[in-house]
Amino acid sequence: MITEKLKLQPEVLEAVVIRFVGDSGDGMQLTGTQFSDTSAMFGNDIATFPNYPSEIRAPQGSLYGVSGFQVHIGSVEVSTPGDNLDLLVAMNPAGLKTNLYALKPGHTIIVDTDAFNKKNLEKAQYDTNPLEDHSLDNYRVIQVDMTSLTKEALKNVEGLDNKAITRSKNMFALGMVYWMYGRAKEHTIDFFNKKFKTKPHLIESNTKVLNAGYYFAETLELIPNAYTISPAKMPSGTYRVIMGNTATAWGFLAAAEKSGLELFLGSYPITPATDILHEMVKHKHFGVKAFQAEDEIAGIASAIGAAFAGDLAITTTSGPGLALKGEALGLAMIMELPLVVVNVQRGGPSTGLPTKTEQSDLMQAMYGRNGESPVIVIAASTPANCFNFAFQAAKLALEHMTPVILLTDGYIANGSAPWKIQSMEELPEIKNNITKTAYENWQPYTRNEDTLARNWGIPGTPGLEHRIGGLEKDSVTGNVNQAPENHEKMTKIRAEKVKRVQNYIPEIKTEFADSGDLLVVGWGGTYGSLHSAVKQVNLEGYKNIGFAHFNYINPLPKNTEALFKRFKKILVCELNNGQFVNILRMNFNGFEFLQFNKIQGLPFGNNELLDEFKKLVK
Amino acid sequence: MEAIVEKKYTYKDFESDQEVRWCPGCDDYVILRSMQKALPEMGVKKEEVVFVSGIGCSSRFPYYMNTYGMHSIHGRAPGIASGIKLANPKLSVWVMTGDGDAMAIGGNHFIHVLRRNIDLNIVLFNNEIYGLTKGQFSPTSVVGQKTKSSPYGNTQPPFNPGELALGANARFFARIGGNVPKDISQILVEAHKFKGTSLIEVLQNCVIFNDGCYNNITNKDVKEDKQIYLEHGKPMIFGKNRDKGLILNKLKLEVVTIGENGITEADILVHNAKEKDPTMHQMLVRLEYPVATGIIRSFDDVTLEEREDALTKQVKANSKFTKTNDLFFSGEIYMVN
Structure with a gap:
């Protein structure tokens, strides 16, 4: 049942990289998330990298249907999900085949031997069974009949069909890995209790399988508990594990509260940006107005309307969506309204690689509009600092009266990391350019001398009635003015306004x-x-x-x-x-x-x- | 303390300082003045009115109104107006659009704004032609119409705006000629009062590129015989002599003459604009003779903002979060010392 091809020397490690792989329906994302959350709460630094196919349920056992979740945990600072693996947990042959390249020689593979049957081996294009043909001799292979053991553990639980039983085998693997790395299983059991509140039989079954895996690893003593990873030395404070997209959404929540404005999101679902929409719609308790529009264009159009009406307005998308929003973004730019456009970049061009990461929308963000159309472009660089840059994007938009494009990407948006929670008191002030009451000779295009931000006159304010639009405007009144000198003047003002943001951002270190x-x-x-x-x-x-x-x-x-x-x-x-x-x-x-x-x-x-x-x- | 005096506006209060630049004789002037005259009747404050437009002749409209306004991009005014209204439901928001802006480039937004039933008003200037680009056929141009982009005649069958709107579940639809300022004003006031998305189609003559396209419907000497002006609760009677009426014959509307073949006024259908089922309204908007004008449908329904507002109140009442800090420090947090 279990073979150890190489003897393991007990080690104390600073950091370990683990990858869980299986079919896209095998629950690998959940398994990985549970392991990384538990490790973070234990005090490790973590970085994660989910890697899944764009098909929701690709054909079972196929090479392209493999879904993976990688987590890097450390007692030292960990800033990437890691390169080479210390442990590969492969729930089927396809997962083993497509991920073995990343495992360090001599390191550990845990496989579910039940999944290494003729059918699955064929689907994974193995001519011979790798568990038998000595091709894995350079690794330490732990073979476990995970599916059978899971069935055995659940034989007395009522109300489960065969499918539900098989699907919980990922918890067996998780239980084993918990024991190997000295992790407590309580966090995950709490998770079951919450997630399956109304389905007690699922709480029972998942807990049983998790325990079975844990005790299996412990009692057979065939896997020494040899890895210890102490808590990382991180700055003191209160932490939580956060995903990049959640951090982005929370940055906007914080910016809205700090600026005293209501928050509006106009958006259309697109991978990998949709989780920002999913997060924002939850927060009606803060008065967040999240509007799922009919398309990308209506997403930004509604946000432009909300910006005109005085809200902190956001639209979120990914590359192809930004292409669709280009014309409207030019409108926001010439009307000089505050607006944040989040582009969670993915592989392009066209539909490209929706679930993969890339940084190929930079030129689009810079120049993807007709005419001279500069906007502020900033980019977040870690899952946790998506919070800060979302906050900063909102601050710059409001203080400088211009659209801001915030670039993140699939890698940091879906990755998670410990976030030292920033309370509202620690965040900087956000000013705005709203004219609260009318005064003589008020004009919408009179500017702040330092920032060149124009006045923001909001519908509902008596005496500030004015019209703006996409036609070139007069440099003071905002009325249509297509005179040659005026156009040149306005083009240069809009460019200078963005350039002057240099005076308000930190120097590069x-x-x-x-x-x-x-x-x-x-x-x-x-x-x-x-x-x-x-x-x-x-x-x-x-x-x-x-x-x-x-x-x-x-x-x-x-x-x-x-x-x-x-x-x-x-x-x-x-x-x-x-x-x-x-x-x-x-x-x-x-x-x-x-x-x-x-x-x-x-x-x-x-x-x-x-x-x-x-x-x-x- | 001074007594607070409710300011009574006149149409002049709504004229902006911008020179109106439509072609002389264009029906757009009629619509503009009808709007300026209707607004004082609505009892809204000037600063709470916003006009939003897309691109096209009609879309110059906001510049000429001394209210808040936005001349946006082609076809997108419904999206922008939706954002404005959701951001501040107190505002009276008007979308000014044309047949190309609303039903060609902006077709998707047009049907979805009607479906959602946000409390907006949409005035559709239908001249069955592209004016600003100088004379190409539009989605409402008739088959055979000769235009700059169809010199041998248009081969694309048109939309009937009312039919499209009702298909998209419009709760309020009115149609009116572009040469009857008082009627236009009255319908605008009704549209303002209506809670939900109101769509008003104005049969607007383009004097340059499609002159006379509605002559046989809207000209003074024919309009009473060719149009049926519908009013809720009143019999569907029309004609200079008020002797023509509509009855339902099997599944079709039929024109009858009162006093002939034993038909009396009691046989004539009575208009029910408030009926939820749009079947009769669909038949009315499709009628070619007489052309139905007036408020064809006005069905009271819950608006999107009302739904959103109720939901927000409910979530707020049940939530333990009032400040973002509550959220940030909730759930699974841990200390590092």
Whole structure:
């Protein structure tokens, strides 16, 4: 029943990477989430990466139907979901086949042997059974008849059909992994109690299977409890585990409360942005007005209407949706209304790779509108700081009277990490440009001298009645004015307004080295991968390799050029074919910007980054 | 303390300082003045009125009204107006649109705004042609119509706006000629009073590209014989001599003459605009002779804002969250020391 092909030496680890894989209906996302939440509550730092197919239920056992969830837990700072696996839990042959490449040699595989039958092996395109043909001799394989053991554990539970029994085998695997890493199972049992409140037989069955897996691992003593991962050294405070999309939604909730404005979301469902809508609709208790529109265009149109009427207005989407919103975004831009557009980037072009990550919408965010149409573009870089950048996007939109595009991506939006909860008291003030009462000669396009933000006159306010629209406007009254000089003047004012945001955003800082041989440059969701790779290359003895990660893209921080001058080489790493690097080339002369790009719908791997850095500094 | 005096507006209060730039003789002038005259009758404050438009001749409308207004992009006014109304349900929000703006490029938004029943008013200027782009056929142009983009005659069958709207579950639909300012004003006032989305189709003559397209319906000398002006609770009678009427013959409306073949006024159908079932309203909007005008449907239903408001109140009453901090520190949180 259980074989151990390699003897395991007890180890104390700083960090461990585990991947749970199985059919898309096997509950791998749930299993992974439970393990990462439990670990976070234990005090580990965590980073997670769900990887699932775009088919909701792909044919059972097929290679392309494999769904996976990777979690990286550590007693040290963990900033990526990890590269190479310490443990692979494979619920079927297809999962093993498609994920074995990532497992470190000599490390552990747990398989459900019941799933390694002729049919599944054929579907996974195995000619021979890998559990028998010695192809796994370099790994420690723990073979468990998980399906049979699950059935056995549930034989006395009433009200379960065969399907329900089979489906709970993921909890058997989770129970085993809990025991192996010294995790308590109470968090998950609490979860069952809440989730299945009205279905007590499911509470009973899931708890039984979880316990069965846990005690199975313990009592057979064949799996030594050899891994200990102590709590991470994180700044003290109150934490919770948060997903990027939830953090984005909460950033807007906080911004609405801080600014004293009501929050409006106009949105249309699109992967991987929909979870922001799902989160916002829950919060009617805060008066959130979340409107699911008939399409992407109506999503942004309703948000523009709400912005005109004085709400903090948001619209959320992903790449193809941003393309549809382009014309309306230009309207918001020329009307100079505060509006936040969230683009949770996915692989493109067109429908592309809906469930995979990419950073290929940067140029679209910058230039995807007709005419001279600059908007503020900022990017979040971790699941937790989606909160801060959503808050900041709202603050910039309201204070500068302009649309702001907030870029996140599928990787950080679906990933989760510990978030040191920020209370309202810690967050900065948000001003706005609302004219509360009319005064003589009030004009909608009179501007704040510092920011160039125009007056925001809101319907319902007596004496401020005015008309705005998509036609070029007079620089004071906002009435239609298509005179040549006026158009040039207005175009330049709108550009200058966005440029002046430089005075209100932080300077870019370097990590690891402030000058030297190589500056690694990134932006947005790649922070975790780049940060760990630069950290590691420095630990390995390569000195003078600095790291600069951009969250502010348009405008760029003021000191960007000065920073670049302090390094001999600059390497811009992006998950696209080279977009940010071209923005830098356009803005800064006299530098040779090297580029490292990956366009596979996947985050950077640690090793490929290390290789590239080392090549450049040797 | 000064006594608070309710300000009584006149139409002049609603004229903006912008020069009106429609072609001389355009029915749009009639609609503009009818609106300016209707607004004082509605009893709304000037600052609580918002006009939203898309693109097209009709969409210049907001610039000429001394209220809040937005001249937006092609076809999207219903979305923008929905956002305005949901953000501030106190406002009186008007969408000013044309046949192309509402039913071609904006067709999707048009049907969905009607379906949702937000308390908005939509005035549809139907001139059966594209004016601003200088004379191409529109989704309401008739088959055979010669236009700049159909020099040998239009081959695309048209929408009947009323039929489309009722199919999308419009609760209020009215149709009116573009040359009867008093009737237009009266219908605008009724549309304002109605809680829910109101759609008013104005048969608007384009003097340049489709001049006279409604002459045989709206001209003074024919309109009483060619139109039936419907009023809720009143018999469906029309004609210069008020001797024509509508009866239901099997599944069709039929024109009869009172006093002939034993028909008396008692045989004539009575208009019920408030009926939930739109079957009769559909028959009326499809009639080619006589053309039905007036308020054809006015069915009272719950509005989207009412539903949202009730739900919000209920959620608030049952929620333990009042501030975001309550949410952030709820559930599974843990301390790191």
